[in-house]
Amino acid sequence: MLSFSRRHSSLLATTACLFLASCGADDVASPGAGSIGVVINQPAPTPTPTGTPTPTALTAAQFATATTQGGVTITADEQLAIVNAGANNNLNGFGSTLNGVYPVSGTSLTTASNPQTVLGNTSFIQNTSFVGALSGPNDNAFSGWTCSSTTAAFLNSAQCGAVPSIGSYAAATSVCPTGLIDDGTFTPSGAANPSYRYCRLPGVISADLSLPKIAGVVYRFRGQTEVGVDGTSNVTLTIAPGVVLAADASESSNDLLLVNRGSKLNAVGTADAPIVFTAQQNLVNNGVSDATQGLWGGVILLGRAPTAVCATGTGPNDAGGTSTTCQQAIEGVTGRFYGGTNQTDSSGTLQYVQIRYTGIAISEGNELQGLTLGGVGSGTTIDHVQSHNSSDDGVEIFGGTVNLKYFVVTGADDDGFDVDNGWRGFMQFIIAAQKAGGSTADSFATEIDSNGSEDLLPRTYGRYANFTFIQTTSAPSAIRLRGGADFAFVNGVVKTPAGQTCVNMIASNQVNGAAATGNDRSTIRPANSALQDVGPPTFNSVYFQCQGR
Template sequence: MVSFSRRSKMLLTSSAALLLASCGADDVASPGAGSIPITINQPAPTPTPTGPATPTPLTAAQFALATAVNGVSITADEQVALVNAGQNNNLQGFGTTLNGVYPVSGTSLATASNPQTVLGNSSFLQNTSFVGALSGPNDNAFSGWTCNSSSATFLNSSACTAVPSVGSGGSAAACPTGTIDDGLVQTFRACRLPAVISADLTLPKIAGVLYRFRGLTEVGVDGGAAATLTIQPGVVLAADSTETSNDVVLVNRGSKINAVGTADAPIIFTAQQNLASNGVSDSSQGLWGGVILLGKAPTAVCATGTGPNTADGTSAGAAAPCQQQIEGVSGRLYGGTDAADSSGTMQYVQIRYTGIAISEGNELQGLTLGGTGSGTTIDHVQSHNSADDGIEIFGGATNLRYFVVTGADDDGFDVDNGWRGFMQFIIAAQKAGGSTADSFATEIDSNNAEDLLPRTYGRYANFTFIQTNSAPAAIRLRGGADFAFVNGIVKTQSGAACLNVIAGAGSGDTRTTIRPADSALQDVGPPTFNSIYFQCQGR
């Protein structure tokens, strides 16, 4: 039997002969026996995509900055070892992973850990499946109640430079009881707050009305009359720019602020310049002092004649409980023995264009917490373009959630003096340039007093730190403070390390910031890092 393949060849040969004959090719010479040569030009092979090249791994000295204090230092290699002792950390991040503060995809940049388990808190902290403050490009947790600038933009938020929504009808509006009619500012009715709010006062949202404050505006009197300042959603408060005093809103110990806005109607503290179109720019800062809350929770640094404090915050055996004067204002004290003390609530609040350096180490921030207790509620708050820190916390036990610092001239989150608390869903997006040389996304310390009690012990979960200026590092941890970090993103520009861990006392294994746990010193041991994505040196 003739095979199918062979039959096919025979038919093809006959067909070819008939085709040649029909073309008048009967007289074409036969090439003779053998095959007819056929040349086939093969296309060039398509290169296999290789993707972006992996950069050279960072050295320890590029990842971590070593700083000597009092002749004591923690090497870059030792700092890398601290991070490597944790789980799910990536020290070699690179490429296009973020669009501003948002991840470019919904896939977590590192394997997340459960903050409740790692940090031992299930009442305040939420379990998350992602690292950083945002889960992906469409996360709307920071939408609307924030404002946008070159430091960071958020979904569905308006520009920080835009005139806040005061409303129309100011010429006919009346100031509520307890405030002073200051006439018109632009087209708005200015209702000024008294210098001392000695009784409960409510600031309602009235179309066309803004609330103005001038100089030091105090809520309550420390040791005297207590008061609560209640601010309704959508209210705008503006510092008076017609005089030169440092405009500050300060809540004294024993009194409270109840500033509760909404995502659609945040409460805005700003400068009077912000009330005019083009009155402020993206670089405006330091136009007024800021907001200060003082409480009766323990602090570690004590004024002369008070303290020293003890680990339980009672100053047991001392002539007087530990207290201290707050920075930026003369004679106003914070501290006490009530860790659960409440200075009120701030929710869905913006604080714009603050910060004044009165002297070296004596500054006003966007928001200052002095000895505020765990009963104080701070969440969904933005501090924008402070000329100093976005927020500074002196002692106390207040927890923070959904807190944004944009465009700070100095540190984003500055904690010290024995603060013991938690923060989750926090963002620090530093300004692009012009900031101080030692500005960090977070600065954690105890003012070089290594063993004061209570010992500083902070815990950050789901944080995004974007260090866009020329600071030496994003995270500075020093002064014998204890800390734990989980589910974070840290990104720095070229020339900036990610980490700077410092000890100012001890030697070898007894160096204060990294020594083993010691309950007698209220020391929980070296800092811990879990599920942190580090993208350092502009990679």
């Protein structure tokens, strides 16, 4: 803060003897009347307030990245025009508007729209009067059930690196439930008593199984742990609030939990007692850090809702997803399939769940994420879930019709929300806050795709409402939209660092894999009901703060 001081001058008046003789100098001539010079130091003027500077409007090239694919380009000017065609968008956000993922004030960053009206959904989508996932600095919707890190801090939430709440071990009560394997206890170095007991899940859960919260018990899983057998046994794994599950770090296999088609995972925590899926290293103090990732393979749910991309010899599918043969193998494992005809299929419920330190690359383009959803239907409930520090995507959705609400991705090494293969659904109150550095070069807050097959059916169709995307990595943009996918965005906040645009739209010129006649440009062409295409993407009430402004 600048401070100003004034100087004050005092003048000392001296009285001269007019009659020098009386002063003892009567023979000296008088100097005459004369004058005394006075210097006044004026105070510095107070600067005139200039107010908040008005930012210069971004150019189209600063706002959007143009990418050529198969000789087809959507120019930056065209992308800018598509966004400008919407209502209440602010393309020139500027200044200190966010504190991490929270707005610094309770005033909406741009005028909100009614997402129910814009998206045509009143059963899943809630009406809101603000943009972004959070309404202001004191919004507690993400408090407690999340964990905090340098990537994003949430009100009243514990640190992700802290040991989850296991409870005090007692030999008489910390025992394994029936159906689990007693893997012994863990005693820290120098300690006299154990800290907890490991109770291991069987490799294949072939009958309904419940995991209650028992003080001092950690449920451990080793290798590829499966719930049910596709086409043979449909079972339910039920997990109580506050339960901690840990991937086994004592051997080298890729640890993961996979729920096969027809089976269910009911993991229902509470805001005060979330269920935590993590790695064994996270069970000791300082066992992990904000840089830790890729310690296990994550959670995979496979369902019987339609997919657009079918395994060789099983397709094609149609707009209604009615093919009885179309199915596809899920990434990251061998011989496990998703897909079917049941759009309302249920793979269970995930509520108030954290999934920490996941992601394994089996091979290029064949990765395990924090949460992988393959052909999961709209009968599945997924809300209040956090995917933290995945070495690949936070969540990837392959086909299906599942909806997400209150979903947080923090510290992902690749994309936050990756959707493709004909997923058709809604998301609301979602956050993607990427790791500060070291991620892959094409890590987007959201990547929207159709696996390079522009007009396979069902067409990828998604609707995002109340989203906050904090892009921190070296990807070209925060939002990548390609593959002929149909998308709408309403009530969002998008922030990117210097050198990064906010939007990247890509199109190809093909229909069902063959070259189309003329300049088809699938992602932005007019609506075409014959192709289940509703037209170019739409943006309403989105606040864009691009290029680190």
